[in-house]
Amino acid sequence: MFPEYRDLISTLKHSDLHFTTLFNRHNELDQKIKNIESAIEVASHEAVEALKKEKLQLKDEIYAILTKAKNA
Numbered sequence: 001m002f003p004e005y006r007d008l009i010s011t012l013k014h015s016d017l018h019f020t021t022l023f024n025r026h027n028e029l030d031q032k033i034k035n036i037e038s039a040i041e042v043a044s045h046e047a048v049e050a051l052k053k054e055k056l057q058l059k060d061e062i063y064a065i066l067t068k069a070k071n072a
Helices: 003-015 017-037 045-071
Strands: none
Touching: 003 017, 003 045, 017 045
16 A cells, blocks of 8 residues: 555654554455455455445545655
8 A cells, every 4th residue: 555655654653653553454454355355254245345435534544644744
């Protein structure tokens, strides 16, 4: 996610607890969705859609933090 911000992500993960929490939650959701789509875990279509929406919301919030930090 956001390879162009790799260095900034690393910096924020070590200095910003809120960013780290968001980043980790996004990765957890990503793995859960992959597991469901691979039939490793079971969930309803509605549950998967809710997970995807939450993941997208987190991605948007992470991107906002990254762009704000980059421009600071």
